[in-house]
Amino acid sequence: MYSAGARSVIDSEGRGHAPEAQVKQKTIYVNTRAVQIEGHEISFERLVELAYPGSHGDEVTFTISYTDGPEGHESGSLTPHHSVEVKNGMIFDVIRTVRS
Incomplete structure (x- = not known):
């Protein structure tokens, strides 16, 4: 799920909710799409779901690289x-490969 502006927020586990004043939101970029998340880290599996929603067969593999991470x-x-620990503005490239 991608958010548009501050209308909705997803946490690093994929749970959506309305934004609150106390929620520390971060914008990350997953395959060039801006995504609002909360929390201090995000998992490989959550990034795959953000980049390529749905199920994937055994012949599909993913490679994730990131830039603009924390110090x-x-x-x-x-x-x-x-x-991985996330920082506001961090960039993730999720590449899908189908083995033949």
């Missing part, structure tokens, strides 16, 4: 079942 982790890659 000490400005860029890198993310592997399945791992998370």
